[in-house]
Amino acid sequence: MILIDQIPSPCYVMEERLLRGNLALIKSVKERAGVNIILAFKAFALWKSFPIVREYIPCSTASSIHEARLACEEMGSPAHTYSPAYTEADFPAILKYSSHITFNSLAQFKQFYPQVAAEGNRVSCGLRINPEYSPVKTDLYNPAAPGSRMGIVRDLLEDKLPEGIEGLHFHTLCESSSYDLEKLLEVVEQRFGSFLPQIKWLNMGGGHLITRKGYDTDHLVSLLKSFKAKHLNLEIIMEPGSAFVWQTGFLLTTVVDIVENHGIKTAIIDASFTCHMPDCLEMPYMPTIRQAVPEEEGNYTYRIGGNSCLSGDFIGDFHFCKPLQPGDRLIFEDMIHYTTVKTTMFNGIPHPALALWSNDDRLIIYRKFGYEDYRNRMC
Secondary structure (H helix, E strand, C coil): CCCHHHCCCCEEEEEHHHHHHHHHHHHHHHHHHCCEECEECCCCCCHHHHHHHHCCCCCEEECCHHHHHHHHHHHCCCEEEECCCCCCCCHHHHHHHEEEEEECCHHHHHHHHHHHHHCCCCCEEEEEECCCCCCCCCHHHCCCCCCCCCCECHHHCCCCCCCCEEEEECCCCCCECHHHHHHHHHHHHHHHHHHHHHCCEEECCCCECCCCCCCCHHHHHHHHHHHHHHCCCCEEEECCCHHHHCCCEEEEEEEEEEEEECCEEEEEECCCHHHHCCHHHHCCCCCCECCCECHHHCCEEEEEECCCCCCCCEEEEEEECCCCCCCCEEEEECCCCCCCCCCCCHHHCCCCEEEEECCCCCEEEEECCCHHHHHHHHC
16 A cells, blocks of 8 residues: 655655556567567656566667667667657767667668668668558647658658668557557558568557557457458567556645635645646646546635746646645646656756655655756756
8 A cells, every 4th residue: 555645745656566567468468469569768768667667578669869778778678769860970879779770751761871781781770651640639749740740751752662671660649549550550551551561560659558448459459460460571569658657656746835816726736737747738638636526526626736937837627625735745647657758847846756666565766856956957
């Protein structure tokens, strides 16, 4: 049982029991479908937990030089790397730390492939394609939106892929279902099917929310098996991020003050949405607070305000059975994916600690942050 009073505030707390449950499910899908599922660091890169992750999934995908290095040094395997653009300065290290490199444009492939070839093609090269279809409705998260910089549209490819290309990569899903993937695969086969016999691997990207309640994993396994049966030459790769740590932990905060303006009460906490929960403002994504109740059950309504100077650093409205008071603790559920990887130190606000609640009911503090962390980031 988690003892909230033992946890410093603010603090991200991941629960080992829940993490292992997700990992076991992902590994099961991987083995049943006969595909390769790898961890996407862009959603979760808490490397002190990687010894647990590696028990189930040994490989990862990277989007930058630092993520690729993290894959080698902390996951213990070279990265499947994709970036919208590589630089001359970074590419030698990208090459060193990668097993697969996907290029976003033909120009970048032509620019850097000589370096790959000079190493005897140790690294397998691919191209990111843009099927120009996505079920994602929010443009900020839609890689297939008109004019997107992500991937190569069919019109820009000739009938034969360039020599040295061994794979194709697409990613146009976000927290999507297996039925969304089914429709996407139909579009990919329609537009890019002629290239599939020419390659060795097909990376179906991320956005597969396999561990969400209600996700039809049996349909996913059936879909992948059917696709593989039609394309026996292909290794299938999937790289979800959120699914690995979906609903595996929370952000613990404390109410610092209550302010009122024209009848609107705001509870200001010792954390920040813009600094520590950015998707709540970007998506927008309405977080769940453990202590809150449905409107019809709560007589006390509050906005929850972050502790930064940004005027829009708040989310509302939340309803409670009793008035909030300074010192009350609020738990924001499902705050492990796309949080710690996107946090900032804007305003110099203290960063939440990082912790694991272990299976033997111990709080393991991975890291606490102080003034020197802020100071070093600024210069």
